[in-house]
Amino acid sequence: MQLCALLTVLGLLVTGSRAQGLMPTVSLPPCDSPEAEAAALAAQGFLNAQHTHGYKYVLNQIDEIKVVSRPLQADTYHLELDFLETTCHVLDPTPVSLCPVRQKINTAVEADCDFVLANTTLGFSVVAFKCKTETESEDECLGCPQLVALNDTDGLQLIQTSLDYFNKNNTLNTKFALLEIGRMGSQIVSGGARYFAEYAIIGTNCTSQDNDICIPQNHTVAIHGLCLAAGSADGVDCKIFASTQASNATVRVQQLLHAHTFGPQHNPAIHDLKHHKLTALHDPSASGLLSAESIEVAVAAPVAAAAPKEAPIVKRQVAPQEVPAVDATVSEKATLLSGPVQLVPICPGKKKHF
Numbered sequence: 086m087q088l089c090a091l092l093t094v095l096g097l098l099v100t101g102s103r104a105q106g107l108m109p110t111v112s113l114p115p116c117d118s119p120e121a122e123a124a125a126l127a128a129q130g131f132l133n134a135q136h137t138h139g140y141k142y143v144l145n146q147i148d149e150i151k152v153v154s155r156p157l158q159a160d161t162y163h164l165e166l167d168f169l170e171t172t173c174h175v176l177d178p179t180p181v182s183l184c185p186v187r188q189k190i191n192t193a194v195e196a197d198c199d200f201v202l203a204n205t206t207l208g209f210s211v212v213a214f215k216c217k218t219e220t221e222s223e224d225e226c227l228g229c230p231q232l233v234a235l236n237d238t239d240g241l242q243l244i245q246t247s248l249d250y251f252n253k254n255n256t257l258n259t260k261f262a263l264l265e266i267g268r269m270g271s272q273i274v275s276g277g278a279r280y281f282a283e284y285a286i287i288g289t290n291c292t293s294q295d296n297d298i299c300i301p302q303n304h305t306v307a308i309h310g311l312c313l314a315a316g317s318a319d320g321v322d323c324k325i326f327a328s329t330q331a332s333n334a335t336v337r338v339q340q341l342l343h344a345h346t347f348g349p350q351h352n353p354a355i356h357d358l359k360h361h362k363l364t365a366l367h368d369p370s371a372s373g374l375l376s377a378e379s380i381e382v383a384v385a386a387p388v389a390a391a392a393p394k395e396a397p398i399v400k401r402q403v404a405p406q407e408v409p410a411v412d413a414t415v416s417e418k419a420t421l422l423s424g425p426v427q428l429v430p431i432c433p434g435k436k437k438h439f
Contacts, residue, residue: 116147116434127209139361142168147434170194240269247314247321260291281315
């Protein structure tokens with residue numbers, strides 16, 4: 086009987102030690118550490134690679150990072166990140182690090198994203214992510230340009246007339262079709278509203294002199310570009326990306342990339358928004374790894390992933406500050422609760438832009 090009891094106790098001790106060894110640990114690196122920066126840049130690269138509409142995004146701030154470690158498994162990085170829209174279209178081959186950030190006076194677009202990445206021997210890989218986008222502009226900016234819906238009638242008229250003007254006057258002997266409207270806006274000036282527009286174009290099978298029905302070429306061989314039009318048809322400036330440049334862009338060009346034309350396939354009703362939203366490849370409600378904070382569309386909030394309550398939390402590379410001496414009349418309990426005070430908060434990190 087005593088032997089059975091002893092074996093039972095030993096079995097419980099072994100099981101408990103094994104469970105303790107398999108228990109995950111959670112660490113909190115500083116948001117401005119090289120470790121956090123590397124994970125955030127991997128998330129940035131992934132975000133721009135799958136984003137097929139609008140403009141590239143650049144990292145602005147690391148809000149939070151948590152690293153979950155489990156035995157015999159890759160460490161999992163949970164990050165909350167802020168991104169800002171640049172002025173580079175997704176088809177622009179310019180590295181995102183060299184792309185200008187759109188300023189508040191021009192109605193900036195900010196993206197709040199949650200990412201989960203696995204740190205494997207091959208580097209960081211994205212497990213799940215989701216983002217929400219919103220505009221940000223200067224407060225009380227009277228007379229500043231204001232965004233209008235991407236199906237605004239006056240804005241579409243400016244795009245059509247400016248593209249016709251460019252097709253008749255470009256030196257490439259190629260007729261371009263509208264591929265995508267990036268943004269449109271208006272500004273009140275003396276004499277009324279002045280419209281401006283940014284839109285992507287794609288080469289067709291027609292020359293500049295053809296008046297036939299023109300078909301956009303395959304994206305792998307087509308010439309692409311981004312046009313800026315302001316005020317009138319002749320106030321248009323187009324930056325052309327060669328076909329070889331477009332194929333080297335960070336975005337994986339899809340066969341049917343949101344092509345717009347002014348022909349029978351044109352449906353302006355699909356764009357009643359004022360900016361392009363980021364889309365998620367990973368369903369946040371299905372992954373169960375992300376919080377409900379950064380959700381692009383209104384859905385039921387998924388359960389946030391969290392380590393077990395018993396998982397120890399470690400803050401990495403934090404410089405503690407000694408607690409000053411307290412009067413002897415202070416209770417022992419209050420002294421224990423005070424604990425060390427951090428000199429500098431480890432998160433959020435510094436803003437890179439605004």
